[in-house]
Amino acid sequence: MKKLEGKVAVVTGGNSGIGFSIAKMFSDHGAKVVIFGRDAESLKDADIALAGESMFIKGDACSQEDLETLFRKTRNHFGTIDIVVANAGGAIMQPFLEVTEEDFIYQSDVNFKGVFFTLQKAAPCMNDSGAAIIVSSSANCRAVPGMSVYGSAKAAVRALARTLTQELAPRKIRVNVLTPDPVMTAAYSRTGLSEEEIGDFQALQASQIPLKRIGQPDEIAAAALFLASSDSSFVAGAELVTDGGMTQI
Numbered sequence: 611m612k613k614l615e616g617k618v619a620v621v622t623g624g625n626s627g628i629g630f631s632i633a634k635m636f637s638d639h640g641a642k643v644v645i646f647g648r649d650a651e652s653l654k655d656a657d658i659a660l661a662g663e664s665m666f667i668k669g670d671a672c673s674q675e676d677l678e679t680l681f682r683k684t685r686n687h688f689g690t691i692d693i694v695v696a697n698a699g700g701a702i703m704q705p706f707l708e709v710t711e712e713d714f715i716y717q718s719d720v721n722f723k724g725v726f727f728t729l730q731k732a733a734p735c736m737n738d739s740g741a742a743i744i745v746s747s748s749a750n751c752r753a754v755p756g757m758s759v760y761g762s763a764k765a766a767v768r769a770l771a772r773t774l775t776q777e778l779a780p781r782k783i784r785v786n787v788l789t790p791d792p793v794m795t796a797a798y799s800r801t802g803l804s805e806e807e808i809g810d811f812q813a814l815q816a817s818q819i820p821l822k823r824i825g826q827p828d829e830i831a832a833a834a835l836f837l838a839s840s841d842s843s844f845v846a847g848a849e850l851v852t853d854g855g856m857t858q859i
């Protein structure tokens with residue numbers, strides 16, 4: 611059964627990794643999907659790979675103007691917005707003592723400010739009874755050396771979801787957090803680690819997970835489908851952790 615028939619969904623970072631799998635899962639379930647990111651080539655490729663009606667919009671999640679354009683164009687094209695997934699983000703691994711102000715701003719901008727304003731710009735354009743999903747990380751609640759800025763920003767968006775759940779409740783917009791970790795995507799190659807360091811980091815992560823493996827993007831998309839669909843109609847302000855049990859033991 612298709613669970614998102616007739617719905618319109620916006621997925622930031624829908625051109626890669628977890629965001630792309632979510633966009634594909636939503637599209638396979640009948641949603642019209644808009645994907646948003648900075649890289650024109652991967653946006654085009656991802657858009658072509660989506661089954662149903664879709665559109666891509668190039669922009670930066672840290673730019674107020676680009677976010678306004680995203681939601682205005684989506685609204686103009688599809689007439690409505692039911693689901694927003696604030697997924698764009700990523701980590702750079704850096705020891706705490708080496709983080710410069712520039713590094714701090716870069717990582718907190720995309721992982722916190724970008725998510726905050728994605729939802730602030732989206733909310734007025736969304737239908738009542740819509741669903742908003744914020745993609746966080748298990749670094750929001752556990753120590754990951756090298757991820758001081760990233761983990762703090764991911765904790766901030768977890769807190770944000772609680773407040774937005776209250777503020778958007780009169781419109782019955784449900785805000786939930788999806789917390790994947792670790793998932794096999796291009797995110798690893800964007801951390802600044804070498805291939806060898808990535809291999810060691812993944813082996814360490816797998817060893818800390820009860821299921822003893824790293825997750826796949828489709829497994830996270832299945833959880834996003836639950837949060838976006840009426841299957842989760844009584845779930846609000848919650849955090850759905852998809853980490854093979856890493857933070858639950």
Ligand SMILES: NC(=O)c1ccc[n+]([C@@H]2O[C@H](COP(=O)([O-])OP(=O)(O)OC[C@H]3O[C@@H](n4cnc5c(N)ncnc54)[C@H](OP(=O)(O)O)[C@@H]3O)[C@@H](O)[C@H]2O)c1
Binds near residue numbers: 626670748790795800
């Ligand atoms: N993979 C993991 O193990 C893992 C674990 C925990 C949490 N997460 C979270 O899951 C989300 C998706 O990550 P992923 O693993 O799928 O990584 P990914 O494959 O590197 O995808 C990241 C996506 O975010 C987009 N993005 C980054 N900065 C952006 C910006 N300023 N404006 C617009 N788009 C931007 C990228 O598109 P462009 O490059 O085109 O801008 C890309 O589509 C992130 O929030 C990440 O923190 C991932």
